[in-house]
Amino acid sequence: MDKLVYTAATGLRAHMAAQAAIANNMANASTTGFRADRVVFDRIILSDGTSALSARQPTGEEVKDIDRTQGAIQQTGRPLDVALSDVDSWIAVQAADGSEAYTRRGDLKVNASGTLETGDGFLVMGEGGGPITLPPYSQLSIGGDGTISIQAQGDTAPPAPIDKIKLVSAKGSETVKGLDNLMRVKGGGALPANLDAKLASGALESSNVNMTQALVDMIENQRSYEVQANLLKEARTMDESSASVMRLPG
Numbered sequence: 001m002d003k004l005v006y007t008a009a010t011g012l013r014a015h016m017a018a019q020a021a022i023a024n025n026m027a028n029a030s031t032t033g034f035r036a037d038r039v040v041f042d043r044i045i046l047s048d049g050t051s052a053l054s055a056r057q058p059t060g061e062e063v064k065d066i067d068r069t070q071g072a073i074q075q076t077g078r079p080l081d082v083a084l085s086d087v088d089s090w091i092a093v094q095a096a097d098g099s100e101a102y103t104r105r106g107d108l109k110v111n112a113s114g115t116l117e118t119g120d121g122f123l124v125m126g127e128g129g130g131p132i133t134l135p136p137y138s139q140l141s142i143g144g145d146g147t148i149s150i151q152a153q154g155d156t157a158p159p160a161p162i163d164k165i166k167l168v169s170a171k172g173s174e175t176v177k178g179l180d181n182l183m184r185v186k187g188g189g190a191l192p193a194n195l196d197a198k199l200a201s202g203a204l205e206s207s208n209v210n211m212t213q214a215l216v217d218m219i220e221n222q223r224s225y226e227v228q229a230n231l232l233k234e235a236r237t238m239d240e241s242s243a244s245v246m247r248l249p250g
Contacts, residue, residue: 011231019218019225021038024037025209026211026218028207029209029214031207032107033104033204034105035066035207069087069208070086070205070208072205073200073205074205076202076204079140080109080110080142081107082146082200082204083106083199084106084199085197085199089167089194090102091103091106091118092124093118094125095180095184101182102170102191103118105118105119106204113133114133115131116148125165127166135152136152137151138153144199144201145197146167148163148165167197168194169194170191
């Protein structure tokens, strides 16, 4: 009986985690460069050799897996908008804790101090290892390899390269997504610059969330949750029935 209750309770927790991931995906369906969360289910082996599924619960900085398919590329014509051309390439940024992390979000902007950052406020890293800082400029362009060229204010000379965005490839590396929507190397560390990575200037990659599929997943997950809840109720009923049989007549 205890195993039945444990299996049902584990299933409920798993489906609650899945529902939270689906809801997060739907909330970010219009977020630039967002990669959909995907709950990772673990198979727990019980003492009698049977198994039950559980979902990893995201707590603190614990991570979930993601859907790594590419979102649609949309042309914007804005010089600071960039879209990566392949599914394995990422833009290196500085996370809130100062560590190096990676994003697909290419809606770049220059903050008040002249530092280049993403639309959600993470500083863009250059190949030199630090955040990219730009002097006042009158013209800016970003090349296909991430090279940033500017024409300084008051200067009549042609635009000249000033820095290069660090582009990396996650291919062959074990990476995970954090709760801040940034990707990291599992266990720490940093990915080396990928000289073959390419990006398109004046374009953005949209979220890869499929709203129709997300709605279907939510309905299916809710039904599965109800099955697990009913199983828990049946376990309680069976337990009460067993207890009543053992009661002595008074």
